[in-house]
Amino acid sequence: MKELKLKYYWWAYLLIILFPIVVWNIVFAEMQKPADNEKISILYVGESLDAEKLQKDLTDILPELTDQYVEVIYVNTIILDEAHYYDVLRTRMYTCDIIIIEEDYMKDNVGRVLFKRFPMDKMPDDFSSVQYYCEETEIGNKEFGFVLNQDSKLMKYIGKDAKCYVFVSPISANLGGLYGEGNTEDQAALDLLKYLLKQK
Amino acid sequence: MNNILKKSTKAFARELKNEFVLYISILIATILVNAIVVVLRTDANHYIMLIINIVTNILSGVFVFAKLTGSILPKYRKYKLFSKKTQTLVGKIDSVSGETLRYMHFDCHEVRVDNRVLFLPADTIELKVGCQYKMSIVSNIIIEVTE
Numbered sequence: 001m002k003e004l005k006l007k008y009y010w011w012a013y014l015l016i017i018l019f020p021i022v023v024w025n026i027v028f029a030e031m032q033k034p035a036d037n038e039k040i041s042i043l044y045v046g047e048s049l050d051a052e053k054l055q056k057d058l059t060d061i062l063p064e065l066t067d068q069y070v071e072v073i074y075v076n077t078i079i080l081d082e083a084h085y086y087d088v089l090r091t092r093m094y095t096c097d098i099i100i101i102e103e104d105y106m107k108d109n110v111g112r113v114l115f116k117r118f119p120m121d122k123m124p125d126d127f128s129s130v131q132y133y134c135e136e137t138e139i140g141n142k143e144f145g146f147v148l149n150q151d152s153k154l155m156k157y158i159g160k161d162a163k164c165y166v167f168v169s170p171i172s173a174n175l176g177g178l179y180g181e182g183n184t185e186d187q188a189a190l191d192l193l194k195y196l197l198k199q200k
Numbered sequence: 201m202n203n204i205l206k207k208s209t210k211a212f213a214r215e216l217k218n219e220f221v222l223y224i225s226i227l228i229a230t231i232l233v234n235a236i237v238v239v240l241r242t243d244a245n246h247y248i249m250l251i252i253n254i255v256t257n258i259l260s261g262v263f264v265f266a267k268l269t270g271s272i273l274p275k276y277r278k279y280k281l282f283s284k285k286t287q288t289l290v291g292k293i294d295s296v297s298g299e300t301l302r303y304m305h306f307d308c309h310e311v312r313v314d315n316r317v318l319f320l321p322a323d324t325i326e327l328k329v330g331c332q333y334k335m336s337i338v339s340n341i342i343i344e345v346t347e
Contacts, residue, residue, distance in 0.1 A: 009265070031241060032243070
């Protein structure tokens with residue numbers, strides 16, 4: 001009888017063994033990931049950034065830059081093609097806090113299409129030298145991001161003297177509630193942005 | 201009671217229900233263990249908790265499935281035979297095969313009664329060759345006999 005059962009239902013026993021292994025591995029892998037306000041992610045669109053070095057240096061220096069507990073910093077680079085430009089960036093905005101776009105991969109209306117106006121009063125007074133990236137809107141010329149200064153700290157990680165534009169994701173949970181997302185105390189991305197824009 | 205259930209249908213149905221409730225309880229307990237493990241999981245005990253959840257699910261899954269296919273389902277199928285329309289046959293047993301064969305999900309002995317082939321689920325009723333019996337039959341399966 002037992003032999004018969006195994007003969008007829010061997011696939012069911014195999015499924016009963018494999019199913020929990022697969023499902024629990026996926027569930028536990030998801031649970032192991034840090035929460036949105038415990039990770040900072042920077043996306044660089046272009047090919048000139050030394051992402052590995054930047055990630056290592058930022059990991060070392062971040063505890064001094066912000067009071068927020070951050071478990072991990074990711075720095076990724078991508079190259080966008082014309083066809084999927086906006087779709088890819090729109091998707092990446094859900095996982096990235098800061099997005100840096102190299103001039104060669106920049107589009108004129110990217111601020112209006114993807115990002116929100118950056119409130120200038122959130123930047124400290126000693127950032128008067130920071131150049132804002134503006135686009136013409138229905139209500140005038142508005143700031144959507146920043147133009148990276150050639151003397152900024154970030155420039156030493158970028159291989160060539162490329163002009164770069166820096167944006168923050170309006171969905172980020174680490175901007176101190178700048179756009180209504182996350183807690184007001186969680187502002188590691190904002191602190192990091194200030195550090196990266198600061199002159200050497 | 202000389203039927204393939206070895207007891208009255210009411211008592212059998214009660215036993216079947218109790219058994220079913222027991223296995224459902226095991227599944228609910230497994231889900232509770234899974235939930236507790238997920239709540240208690242930390243980065244320090246991550247892999248231990250993962251293994252506990254996997255092992256618990258495999259053990260309870262294999263146990264419940266084995267019991268379901270090996271015990272509850274065959275019992276339920278036997279029980280269902282009693283709700284079907286029966287045929288009555290009176291006859292002398294010519295032979296009862298020693299080997300069992302699969303017939304309508306049951307392991308059965310082949311029984312020859314007056315040149316007619318019937319099937320008797322294994323480990324149920326003991327029939328003596330040469331004796332005359334009054335048999336209740338459903339789809340050629342003997343479900344009840346009276347000497």
